[in-house]
Amino acid sequence: MKKPGMHAKEIADKFLTYSILIIVSLIFVFPCFWLVISCFSKSGDMYSFNGFFPSEYSLDSFKLLFTDTVMYNYISWFTNTLFVAVVSSLLGTVLVILTAYTISTFEFRGRKALMKGALVLGMFPSFMGMTAVYLLMTQFGFINSHLGLALIYAGGAPMGYLVQKGFFDTIPKSIYEAASIDGASNFKIFRSITLPLSKPMLVYTLLTQFAWPWSDYILPKLLLKDKSLWTVAVGLMSLPETEFARFSAGSVFIAVPIVILYFCLSKYLVNGMSAGAVKQ
Amino acid sequence: MKNKIKKLATFFRESGKETYASMAFMGVGQILNGQFGKGMLYMLTEIAFMLYFGFTGITDIIGFFTLGTNKADAWAGIVGDNSVIMLLRGIFAWIALAGLIWMYISNIKDAHFYAEEKHNNKMLPSLKNDISSILDKNFYKAALFLPLLGVAVFNILPIIFMILIAFTNYGGKIVPPELVDWTFDSFKKLVVLGELSQSFVKILGWNLLWAFASTLFNYFAGLGLALLYNKKCVKGKAIWRAFPILAYAIPGFITLLAFKYMFSNGGPINNIIVDNGGQIIDFLGINSKWMARGIGFFINAWLSVPSIMLLATGVLSNINNDLYEAADIDGASSFLQFRKITLPFVIFSTTPVLISQFIGNFNNFGVFFFLRSDVLSDGYFLASDTDLLINWLYRMSIDNNYYAIGAAISLVIFAITSIVSLSVYVRSAAYKKEDTFR
Numbered sequence: 001m002k003k004p005g006m007h008a009k010e011i012a013d014k015f016l017t018y019s020i021l022i023i024v025s026l027i028f029v030f031p032c033f034w035l036v037i038s039c040f041s042k043s044g045d046m047y048s049f050n051g052f053f054p055s056e057y058s059l060d061s062f063k064l065l066f067t068d069t070v071m072y073n074y075i076s077w078f079t080n081t082l083f084v085a086v087v088s089s090l091l092g093t094v095l096v097i098l099t100a101y102t103i104s105t106f107e108f109r110g111r112k113a114l115m116k117g118a119l120v121l122g123m124f125p126s127f128m129g130m131t132a133v134y135l136l137m138t139q140f141g142f143i144n145s146h147l148g149l150a151l152i153y154a155g156g157a158p159m160g161y162l163v164q165k166g167f168f169d170t171i172p173k174s175i176y177e178a179a180s181i182d183g184a185s186n187f188k189i190f191r192s193i194t195l196p197l198s199k200p201m202l203v204y205t206l207l208t209q210f211a212w213p214w215s216d217y218i219l220p221k222l223l224l225k226d227k228s229l230w231t232v233a234v235g236l237m238s239l240p241e242t243e244f245a246r247f248s249a250g251s252v253f254i255a256v257p258i259v260i261l262y263f264c265l266s267k268y269l270v271n272g273m274s275a276g277a278v279k280q
Numbered sequence: 281m282k283n284k285i286k287k288l289a290t291f292f293r294e295s296g297k298e299t300y301a302s303m304a305f306m307g308v309g310q311i312l313n314g315q316f317g318k319g320m321l322y323m324l325t326e327i328a329f330m331l332y333f334g335f336t337g338i339t340d341i342i343g344f345f346t347l348g349t350n351k352a353d354a355w356a357g358i359v360g361d362n363s364v365i366m367l368l369r370g371i372f373a374w375i376a377l378a379g380l381i382w383m384y385i386s387n388i389k390d391a392h393f394y395a396e397e398k399h400n401n402k403m404l405p406s407l408k409n410d411i412s413s414i415l416d417k418n419f420y421k422a423a424l425f426l427p428l429l430g431v432a433v434f435n436i437l438p439i440i441f442m443i444l445i446a447f448t449n450y451g452g453k454i455v456p457p458e459l460v461d462w463t464f465d466s467f468k469k470l471v472v473l474g475e476l477s478q479s480f481v482k483i484l485g486w487n488l489l490w491a492f493a494s495t496l497f498n499y500f501a502g503l504g505l506a507l508l509y510n511k512k513c514v515k516g517k518a519i520w521r522a523f524p525i526l527a528y529a530i531p532g533f534i535t536l537l538a539f540k541y542m543f544s545n546g547g548p549i550n551n552i553i554v555d556n557g558g559q560i561i562d563f564l565g566i567n568s569k570w571m572a573r574g575i576g577f578f579i580n581a582w583l584s585v586p587s588i589m590l591l592a593t594g595v596l597s598n599i600n601n602d603l604y605e606a607a608d609i610d611g612a613s614s615f616l617q618f619r620k621i622t623l624p625f626v627i628f629s630t631t632p633v634l635i636s637q638f639i640g641n642f643n644n645f646g647v648f649f650f651l652r653s654d655v656l657s658d659g660y661f662l663a664s665d666t667d668l669l670i671n672w673l674y675r676m677s678i679d680n681n682y683y684a685i686g687a688a689i690s691l692v693i694f695a696i697t698s699i700v701s702l703s704v705y706v707r708s709a710a711y712k713k714e715d716t717f718r
Contacts, residue, residue, distance in 0.1 A: 005347070014513050021514065022474040024505065027582070034524055034548070035538050046541060053549040087397060099427040121435055123698040125643050125670055128690035129438025129444070131677050136438065155430030174514040187415035190423075215531030218645070222678065233533050242547055251534040262529030263522070266590070 003077060035248045044245035054245070061245035065253070072243070074250055076228055077235040081213055081254075084220075084231060087150035089209035092157035101194060105176065106186075114263055118159055134222055144226050152223075158189030167201045168194070184242055204265060209256055293394055296399075296411060296661050309391030314590035317407030322387050327379045337373045346447070352457035363460035364450065371440055414554055446687035455681060466688035475687070479661040479672070484692075486573075487668045488552050491642040498641075499634060501581060502588025503626060507618075521593070524586035532583060536650035538562070539579050543651075548553070566655050569665045573675025576647045576666060582638075583647075588633070595624070595629050635701045642697055643670045669693050 034052050041054030044061050048054075065074045103111060105189075131154060134143075142148025171194065179189045214221075217233040224230055230238075233255055239247045295689040302309030307322030311519045329337075343366035352360025394404050405413075414422045433435045435642055445465070450460045489543050505524065507519050527535070550560045564572050582631040599622065648666045662680055663672045677686025 006401045006564040017508065017511055017513060020508060021520055024508075025520065028523040028527040030587070031535060031582075032530065032539055034542070035534070045413060046544075047546050049548055049551060051552045086403075095430055102420045102423045102568065108420050118431075118703070119293070120698065121431070121439065123639065123694055123701065124439050125673065125690050125693045126645075126693070128442050128673070128687070129435065131369075131683055131686070132438030132441035135368060135441075136433070139365070139368065151430075152434050152560065155434035157428040158431055159435065185416035186410075186419035187422075191418070215533060217533050229524075233531070237533065241541065241544065244541060247537065247541075253540070255530045255534055258531060259526060259529040263525065 003011065010033050021189035036252055037250050041245040045242045046244035048243070049244075061249040062253075065246055065249050072235065072239065072246065073228060074232075074246075075230045076233065077230050078254075080224075080229060081231040081233075084150045084153070085210045085213040087147065088153035088157075088213060089206050091150065091154035092209040093202065093205045095154060095158045096161055096164055096209070097198070099158040099200065101160040101168050103161065104165045105173075105194075112233065117274055118161070120158055121184035130218070130222060133219075135221060142223075144224055144229055147222060148222075149213075149223055149231075152219060153209070153216075157209060164201055164205060167198060171197055207261055207265060211261060212256060214254055287508045292393070296395045298395040299388060299392040303390050308386045309395070309584045313391065313404060314405055315394060317391075317411060321407075322383075325383055329376070329383075331647050332376060333373075336581060337376060340366070340369040340373035343367075344373065346462060348459045348669070351459055360457050361459065362456045363448075363458075364456055365660060367444060367448075367460070368441060371437065371444070375437075393403050424612060442687045445683055446691050448684050451677070451681055451683035451685065455683075466684040470688055470692070471684060473618070475661045478659070479663055480689075482660065482665075483669055483672050486665075487642060490573075490577075490644075490668060491638055494577055494584075494641045494644075495634065495638045497577075498581050499588055499630075499637060502585045503592050503630075505585060505589040506592035506596060509593065509620070521589075525702070527582060528586035529587070532646055533650070535583060536579065536646055539575075539582075539658075540650050543575060564651050565656070565658065566664075569657075572652055572666050576651055579651070580641070580644060584637070588630075588637070591633055592626055592630060597624050598629075599625055631704070635704050638695045639701055641667070643693065644668060645670045645674065649674070670693075 019115075036051075037052075038054060040057045040060040041049065042056035042060055044064070069075055077216075084143055088111065094239075103115065137143050137145075137148050137152075140148065142151070175193060176189055179193055184192075214232060217237060218230040219239075220234050224234065232250065236250050237249055239250075298309035298312045300309075301312055302322075305323065307319040307324075310316075310319030312426050313319075329598065343361070346360030346366075347363040348366055350358060350361045350428075352358055352656055371584045386402060397404060445466060446489070447458050447462055449463050449465055454460055471477055508514070514520065542549060545560055545562060545565075554560060557581040562568055563575060603618060603621050607621065612620070646669070648668060648671050649666070652664050652666050653671075656662065657665040659665075660667070662675050662682075667675070672700070673686050673693070676682040676689065
């Protein structure tokens with residue numbers, strides 16, 4: 001059936017497709033590649049670079065990152081962030097899951113109003129209330145406190161309930177009805193039917209909540225005044241150009257686990273984005 | 281309305297002494313009904329509220345209106361009023377008042393309801409029954425309590441506070457111990473001709489251009505990429521897709537800082553230019569308005585296109601293959617199939633994303649915060665010529681303490697984004713048919 005000219009056309013199409021693919025991949029991979037090779041610069045200073053490449057290679061910047069902590073205490077930045085991330089991910093997950101489950105499962109008065117309210121609240125610029133949060137935190141005595149930071153993250157977490165709600169929406173209601181006829185209370189249904197069914201969603205929520213404090217820089221910059229209390233993001237932002245290798249080493253050290261996490265979760269991420277999350 | 285008044289009238293006529301007792305003091309009616317535990321709880325609540333209002337609540341509400349009358353004076357040893365704290369406490373007192381009214385009404389309704397139940401010789405639930413209903417019939421109340429509390433304290437309260445701040449003169453020189461007052465000045469300053477309003481118009485214009493241009497570019501680039509990866513002739517799709525996902529996964533601040541280093545005067549690009557005998561190009565400096573804007577535009581694309589690609593890929597996998605088979609049989613060319621099947625379907629199902637992308641881009645703080653936060657341009661009031669409204673807001677309120685004007689700017693941002701998105705969202709099929717697929 002095919003015309004004889006078709007073959008050449010197909011080859012041309014294939015050639016074009018693959019050249020675009022290669023160019024696009026290079027565009028995306030090059031900055032990451034540059035960041036990774038910069039970790040292995042010996043002098044660490046960006047001015048000593050030879051174009052994009054370090055003039056000499058060594059593992060010194062990783063060693064310095066963890067041993068030379070007088071000026072830039074990466075270890076304490078790291079443990080600070082870890083603490084905030086763990087607390088906010090545990091608390092935040094409980095809050096998000098409860099919100100999403102309730103809104104998905106129950107028909108109660110004010111449900112639609114609640115959803116609309118969340119939508120409107122989400123439209124305020126994210127740090128519009130930051131001055132107010134700052135004042136609140138001074139009132140509560142939570143300035144320079146990692147717990148306060150974690151509480152803010154966890155407290156705001158229910159606003160992003162849509163992904164989880166989407167998941168709970170897929171659990172057929174007939175399961176609940178059957179259990180309810182058997183005399184199970186709603187709390188029991190939640191504990192012994194819903195929770196076991198939603199393990200993947202729990203893991204997803206825990207991990208995304210955990211990953212967020214590693215990349216946020218606005219709130220910690222505002223609330224953590226003491227240099228020793230900084231999180232990784234604030235710390236890395238404070239590095240000068242002469243410490244470029246240290247910056248890239250510190251970045252790569254936290255970016256690698258997050259990247260692996262994203263690859264494992266990429267299936268869920270698509271659902272999350274269709275619910276309206278935007279990466280800032 | 282008339283019906284409601286009628287209902288209220290019959291309610292008062294038919295109510296027994298229990299209802300009136302609860303009107304007089306919360307919980308008395310419940311005790312008369314024989315629900316002792318619940319009655320005591322209501323009484324304790326009323327006492328707690330009374331104590332709160334007696335000790336600070338009423339003063340706080342008055343303070344909300346005056347925002348302080350006592351100016352601090354170190355010489356005379358007067359401590360003075362802190363207007364901002366008074367505003368915060370005032371908001372809290374209003375919320376408490378609303379809570380009290382809500383409790384009071386629920387208490388009357390409750391007394392009335394169970395009085396009737398008692399007259400009909402029904403068993404009334406004990407406090408224990410009520411508590412266990414929290415785990416069953418009223419589980420949603422218990423489940424939503426903590427999330428709502430968190431959102432109220434960390435989202436709603438700050439937003440209310442900032443909305444109110446927009447109508448005061450808080451900021452600049454007027455910060456505690458100076459007294460703050462209610463005024464419309466911030467909005468006036470944004471509109472009435474002056475340095476502030478000129479910057480506002482310029483920044484708003486650039487912000488709109490940025491939001492539309494980058495949303496459209498990123499959307500079609502992401503869509504194109506998804507279609508490219510979906511082509512039949514592409515082998516190893518997962519591997520090709522991994523590159524943009526990699527870009528998506530790295531925390532934004534790391535890539536933004538890396539790009540800043542890349543384009544900085546001592547950075548690798550200038551390094552190469554100088555090595556080849558060229559002059560250093562000040563990519564992000566004070567005089568490179570459009571160059572910096574362009575660089576920001578492409579960096580933003582680098583950051584956002586992968587997410588749209590992922591999303592469009594998900595949508596593409598949902599297209600029913602039968603459509604293509606039918607089109608094949610009818611002899612439609614692959615380009616025609618693309619135009620008539622793929623494109624309409626993808627665009628239809630990703631419209632909500634277009635909205636959220638628009639809002640995200642309109643409020644895109646990161647790009648110019650990292651690239652040019654050290655630049656202040658001529659003709660702009662505390663802003664650079666690449667700043668979006670959100671960057672300006674940050675500089676005004678966080679860096680320079682112009683809180684009231686910052687709050688007014690946030691209200692403008694809110695107005696624009698909410699009008700655009702709410703009107704589209706409420707009309708979208710996703711909202712109307714929320715429960716169709718249950």
